[in-house]
Amino acid sequence: EKARWAALKDVPAVSRDGVAIELLANAGLLLDMRHLDQTGAAGVGLFRTELHFMVRGRLPRVREQTEYYRAVRELCNGRRLVFRTLDVGGDKLLPYMKREKEENPAMGWRAIRISLDHPGLFRMQIRALLHASAGEELDIMFPMVADIAEFKAAREVLQRELDWARRRGHPLPVHIRVGVMLEVPALVWRLPALLPLVDFVSVGSNDLMQFMYAVDRGSARVADRYDPLSSAFLSVLRRIARQCEQAEVPFSICGEMAGRPVEALALLALGFRQLSMRANAIGPIKELVLATDIAALRKEMNGWLGRDDRTLRPMLQDYAARHQI
Numbered sequence: 001e002k003a004r005w006a007a008l009k010d011v012p013a014v015s016r017d018g019v020a021i022e023l024l025a026n027a028g029l030l031l032d033m034r035h036l037d038q039t040g041a042a043g044v045g046l047f048r049t050e051l052h053f054m055v056r057g058r059l060p061r062v063r064e065q066t067e068y069y070r071a072v073r074e075l076c077n078g079r080r081l082v083f084r085t086l087d088v089g090g091d092k093l094l095p096y097m098k099r100e101k102e103e104n105p106a107m108g109w110r111a112i113r114i115s116l117d118h119p120g121l122f123r124m125q126i127r128a129l130l131h132a133s134a135g136e137e138l139d140i141m142f143p144m145v146a147d148i149a150e151f152k153a154a155r156e157v158l159q160r161e162l163d164w165a166r167r168r169g170h171p172l173p174v175h176i177r178v179g180v181m182l183e184v185p186a187l188v189w190r191l192p193a194l195l196p197l198v199d200f201v202s203v204g205s206n207d208l209m210q211f212m213y214a215v216d217r218g219s220a221r222v223a224d225r226y227d228p229l230s231s232a233f234l235s236v237l238r239r240i241a242r243q244c245e246q247a248e249v250p251f252s253i254c255g256e257m258a259g260r261p262v263e264a265l266a267l268l269a270l271g272f273r274q275l276s277m278r279a280n281a282i283g284p285i286k287e288l289v290l291a292t293d294i295a296a297l298r299k300e301m302n303g304w305l306g307r308d309d310r311t312l313r314p315m316l317q318d319y320a321a322r323h324q325i
């Protein structure tokens, strides 16, 4: 199988009915970047910057962050690259950062909440990202945004930092796209007002699922209790896809489900055209894309979503078997 997927590395990911799909890799360490060539990934749809902060004993200085992001960029070699700002807290703790014990860390002081409460830390990271992207395009997105005010506040910090760098005559990115992760359900309800403000959206389905079903993604007893292929969750994803299409805002998904075959099938049917996943899923998912008639599947999917089954998994599996996917 490995050899079969490796042979697909340079084959474009186009569905049987001619829809081009962008298959991207999730990454967090320089080591991960090697997989881009091996898998033929179109780029990095989610670069988890917190990894660099977690593997060391103290806060990395601006210069260290800059060098790190520059190295990531070089290894990306001109492919698409989306940096996510710091997402610590929850299950990802920095040994050198003081914090109070929380009853529910996943819903606690984490991600953009920490960045907004520590503008100095946030600005340092943004400064490094701007610096490392001089003369290039910079795609940057914010994690765990729950409302529009948070997105605006984060973007303001970015703007302040940009103005500061411009005044000093620092070389800057030629273009900056500012995106938001959709992983808090409340934000899904604000899409009509949010979408005009953002350049792109990326669904963090791991957290979105966790909060939609009130199910701790890290708890073995409950993590698999509900299915991301449930009508409820897929309906939310369909809503996101439709609203982004209407607003003409590029959207992608970067949670684990994008790299699982049956789930990926559902995402294609819902209108997702950019999937970001762990690198070793790219081969199998490309094979699936090549074998799928998305328009035909979409019709069936809309029918299934109108019923009230607990999960659409059996229908999707049966569809895949019938069509030799």
Ligand code: PEP
Pocket: 046, 048, 087, 183, 203, 204, 205, 206, 207, 208, 254, 255, 256
């Ligand atoms: C997600 O929540 O789906 C996501 C991609 O972010 P992380 O897994 O890093 O929380």
Ligand code: MG
Pocket: 143, 183, 204, 206, 207
């Ligand atoms: Mg997340």
